[in-house]
Amino acid sequence: MKRWWPYLVLVLLVALVAGYFLATVPVQYAAPASPDASVRNNPYLAAQQLLDHWGRPSRRIFSTRALFPLPDTDTTLILDGDRGSLGYERQLDLLNWVHDGGNLIIAARYLPPSSGWFAEEETEQDESEQQRRDPDSLLSLFEVEVEALPREDNEEDPLALLFDRFRPMEDWFLEYCLSGDASKERLHQCEVLTCQAPQHWQPPAATHNLGDQPRLLQSETPIRLLYTPLPIDDSTGEPTQVLEASASNEAGETLLRFRVGGGTVTVLTELGLWDNQHLHHFDHARLLADLTARGPVWFVRGIDIPPLPIWLWERFWPLILALVLALAFWLWRRLPRRGPLWRDPARQHTDYLGHLRAIGHFHWRTGQSDRLLASLRQQIQRRIALQHADPVKALALTAKRLDIPEHTLSQALEQTPADRAQCVAMVALLQQVRQRIRSQP
Numbered sequence: 364m365k366r367w368w369p370y371l372v373l374v375l376l377v378a379l380v381a382g383y384f385l386a387t388v389p390v391q392y393a394a395p396a397s398p399d400a401s402v403r404n405n406p407y408l409a410a411q412q413l414l415d416h417w418g419r420p421s422r423r424i425f426s427t428r429a430l431f432p433l434p435d436t437d438t439t440l441i442l443d444g445d446r447g448s449l450g451y452e453r454q455l456d457l458l459n460w461v462h463d464g465g466n467l468i469i470a471a472r473y474l475p476p477s478s479g480w481f482a483e484e485e486t487e488q489d490e491s492e493q494q495r496r497d498p499d500s501l502l503s504l505f506e507v508e509v510e511a512l513p514r515e516d517n518e519e520d521p522l523a524l525l526f527d528r529f530r531p532m533e534d535w536f537l538e539y540c541l542s543g544d545a546s547k548e549r550l551h552q553c554e555v556l557t558c559q560a561p562q563h564w565q566p567p568a569a570t571h572n573l574g575d576q577p578r579l580l581q582s583e584t585p586i587r588l589l590y591t592p593l594p595i596d597d598s599t600g601e602p603t604q605v606l607e608a609s610a611s612n613e614a615g616e617t618l619l620r621f622r623v624g625g626g627t628v629t630v631l632t633e634l635g636l637w638d639n640q641h642l643h644h645f646d647h648a649r650l651l652a653d654l655t656a657r658g659p660v661w662f663v664r665g666i667d668i669p670p671l672p673i674w675l676w677e678r679f680w681p682l683i684l685a686l687v688l689a690l691a692f693w694l695w696r697r698l699p700r701r702g703p704l705w706r707d708p709a710r711q712h713t714d715y716l717g718h719l720r721a722i723g724h725f726h727w728r729t730g731q732s733d734r735l736l737a738s739l740r741q742q743i744q745r746r747i748a749l750q751h752a753d754p755v756k757a758l759a760l761t762a763k764r765l766d767i768p769e770h771t772l773s774q775a776l777e778q779t780p781a782d783r784a785q786c787v788a789m790v791a792l793l794q795q796v797r798q799r800i801r802s803q804p
Contacts, residue, residue: 406638407662410651413642414660417652421660430663431456436464436626437658442501443634444472445664454501462624466656470634472499473509473586505604505621506591507630512565512614567645568617573608574653578646580610580617584633587615604628620654629654732780739793740776746800765799772796 402408411421419439424430430440433456440457449457461467502508565585570578593603603623610618619630636647676683726735751757758776762769775793780786 402639407634409639409642410637411660411662413648413651414655419655419657419660421662424661424663430661433457433460433465434661435658436460436466437656439466439468439655439658439660440663441468441634441655441660442470442663444470449501451500454504457501458504458623461626461628464625466627466629466654468629468631468654469501470631471502471507471509471586471588473511473584502630505623505628505630506593507619508589508591509586510589510615512585512587565614566612568610568612570610570618570650571608573610573620574649578610578650578653580636580647580650581641581645582617582632583635586632587617588619588630588632590616590619727783727786732786735786736780736789736793739790739797743793743797743800744776746797761796761800765796767792767796 414421431453457467567579567581595602604621606619607622608620609616617632621628635641637651642648723735747757747761750760758773759769762772775789780789
């Protein structure tokens with residue numbers, strides 16, 4: 364029986380494991396997780412991956428040095444609203460590059476009216492001038508202006524707003540989509556929950572003369588584009604630029620596409636339709652394919668960033684000025700002077716006693732106190748050596764005759780003074796010993 368019990372235990376373990384897998388069902392659940400750093404730092408990562416899948420390599424540009432000189436004309440440049448202000452010469456370079464066949468996409472930007480302390484000054488201005496402000500001179504080359512839209516203040520449902528801010532609701536929807544059977548009805552519901560664009564206060568815009576059928580795009584920026592046709596060129600008899608396509612809704616134009624020379628220029632109200640959260644809404648991905656060329660695509664941001672010294676001076680000039688003054692004061696204190704400092708002649712002492720005091724102070728400050736006492740100690744030690752051949756007995760006899768404790772006399776002859784008071788006491792004792800030894804026979 365003892366031989367069979369290990370086999371019985373093994374059979375029981377196998378039966379328990381098999382029963383556990385037969386009696387339990389694996390459960391799938393969705394756990395919230397923060398996106399990767401590459402996704403958080405790049406809002407156009409999904410668009411770049413899609414372009415790479417289409418065979419159009421893409422990259423992001425953050426500096427003027429990387430953009431100029433401009434690339435080949437088969438490249439598409441996408442300038443977002445944070446590109447900064449370009450100089451006149453660089454604007455002409457971009458315009459010539461487009462005439463040579465380049466494809467340029469520009470995100471319009473609007474400078475809203477200032478608020479707060481300047482509200483009283485704004486009321487005196489014309490309302491149309493407050494709504495129409497175009498700080499970007501690049502759009503002025505193509506006679507495009509930006510106008511703000513009066514946004515309606517719609518009161519949102521508090522319950523809907525609470526659900527939007529409640530993060531577990533999103534997790535429940537994902538768990539609902541990932542669990543259960545994959546029926547057609549559930550797949551349709553999950554597609555609506557995850558891919559359908561949410562309702563917006565501004566209706567989507569439809570394209571005109573772009574592609575074989577109209578495309579829909581959603582713009583969340585409350586602005587619209589205004590275009591004034593350029594006059595006809597007298598030398599060629601044709602307009603300098605031609606409006607090829609556009610996109611509009613009830614509020615106005617949200618997209619303008621021009622033929623300028625051998626290239627194209629597209630002006631959008633924003634580039635948010637191509638970011639990671641909105642690329643899959645409406646026909647945004649198809650518009651990315653229609654508006655970009657077959658070559659590389661560059662997403663450009665901040666192409667007019669000043670050099671680091673200028674940027675620091677523009678923002679931190681008080682701190683820099685204070686540091687420069689502090690450095691100048693420190694150098695003035697530390698640099699050697701050409702001559703000695705002027706002193707009051709009345710305070711200068713040239714007597715011998717002052718000279719001795721200066722020498723003593725120097726030896727004491729440099730840790731040479733034993734050197735100050737060396738001469739006095741040598742005189743006393745010669746007198747003590749005459750008392751007996753043995754130095755120890757000579758010291759004891761001298762201390763007994765002078766009525767001084769032996770250890771006190773030994774410390775005065777050998778120990779280094781720890782402070783100024785002890786040094787003065789040693790000198791007084793040694794001088795007394797020297798006088799009394801001389802007076803005794």
